[in-house]
Amino acid sequence: xxxxxxVTALWAFSFSLIGAYLAGQVDSYFAVLARVALAxxxxxxxxxxxxxxxxxxxxxxxxxAIQLGVMYIFFYQSFLLLSVPEVLLFTIFTPLYVALxxxxxxxxxxxxxxxxxALAVVGAAVIRFEGLDSGFWLGFLVVQGxxxxxxxGQVGYRRLSAELPPSLPRHSVFAWFYLGALMVALPAxxxxxxxxxxxxxxxxxxxxxxLGLVASGIGYFLWNLGATRVDAGALAIMNxxxxxxxxLVNLVIxxxxxxxxxxxxxxxxxxxxxxxxxxxxxxxxxxxx
Numbered sequence: 694x695x696x697x698x699x700v701t702a703l704w705a706f707s708f709s710l711i712g713a714y715l716a717g718q719v720d721s722y723f724a725v726l727a728r729v730a731l732a733x734x735x736x737x738x739x740x741x742x743x744x745x746x747x748x749x750x751x752x753x754x755x756x757x758a759i760q761l762g763v764m765y766i767f768f769y770q771s772f773l774l775l776s777v778p779e780v781l782l783f784t785i786f787t788p789l790y791v792a793l794x795x796x797x798x799x800x801x802x803x804x805x806x807x808x809x810x811a812l813a814v815v816g817a818a819v820i821r822f823e824g825l826d827s828g829f830w831l832g833f834l835v836v837q838g839x840x841x842x843x844x845x846g847q848v849g850y851r852r853l854s855a856e857l858p859p860s861l862p863r864h865s866v867f868a869w870f871y872l873g874a875l876m877v878a879l880p881a882x883x884x885x886x887x888x889x890x891x892x893x894x895x896x897x898x899x900x901x902x903x904l905g906l907v908a909s910g911i912g913y914f915l916w917n918l919g920a921t922r923v924d925a926g927a928l929a930i931m932n933x934x935x936x937x938x939x940x941l942v943n944l945v946i947x948x949x950x951x952x953x954x955x956x957x958x959x960x961x962x963x964x965x966x967x968x969x970x971x972x973x974x975x976x977x978x979x980x981x982x
Contacts, residue, residue, distance in 0.1 A: 731905025760846020
């Protein structure tokens with residue numbers, strides 16, 4: 694749990710840094726490529742290829758491609774369509790996706806999850822019930838793509854880690870995760886990137902360096918490691934903890950203008966939908982047992 698709490702505090706600043714210094718100023722595909730490449734640099738010196746079999750390496754690279762590569766592409770695009778508080782609030786769906794993916798892996802289906810998801814959508818509409826446009830809803834869907842990739846990566850890494858020997862030093866194989874993400878980020882920038890929108894100030898380069906080496910490099914390693922040491926309920930709670938932490942940083946330190954009443958009401962509905970989902974899961978537990 695300590696790993697998850699530490700990374701939550703670390704990532705709370707990432708949203709605002711991206712929104713304030715990178716979004717709309719630096720090409721998003723280059724930002725993704727830079728973060729992934731710098732994160733790989735952190736772990737490549739520790740890589741010991743012989744510790745994993747071929748299929749295990751491919752699995753870890755696939756998880757990196759999804760959880761980091763594809764997720765970041767969705768994530769950075771969302772900042773071009775939404776404000777930082779909206780991006781933060783809409784990431785609250787991730788625990789629901791974790792639950793649904795677990796259902797799929799174990800051959801279950803829980804219709805009640807659809808009810809709680811509908812309530813969360815209502816909360817999203819409350820945040821901007823005036824002047825809704827295609828950009829807002831497109832941004833909402835883009836964030837959901839990022840959420841789904843992040844959830845799939847967490848669940849997949851938990852499953853893969855359970856098959857690995859407990860004595861295996863995870864830092865000696867985690868570079869495969871970033872190499873998989875690099876296989877997505879590199880062609881994405883080559884095909885879709887804008888070479889005329891490179892970082893132009895030392896501050897932008899510094900933000901990218903911090904996001905790549907620390908937030909992505911150290912952050913994703915510790916988060917996935919922490920995810921293997923807690924149960925699914927605790928992992929879902931920590932996914933939610935990032936939202937208030939990030940909003941606190943954005944609204945207090947950066948002092949962004951926001952309709953706090955509407956933001957609070959919509960956020961409360963979204964959070965309430967997840968509490969309702971958690972209550973239902975606990976209610977079902979005795980019957981399932």
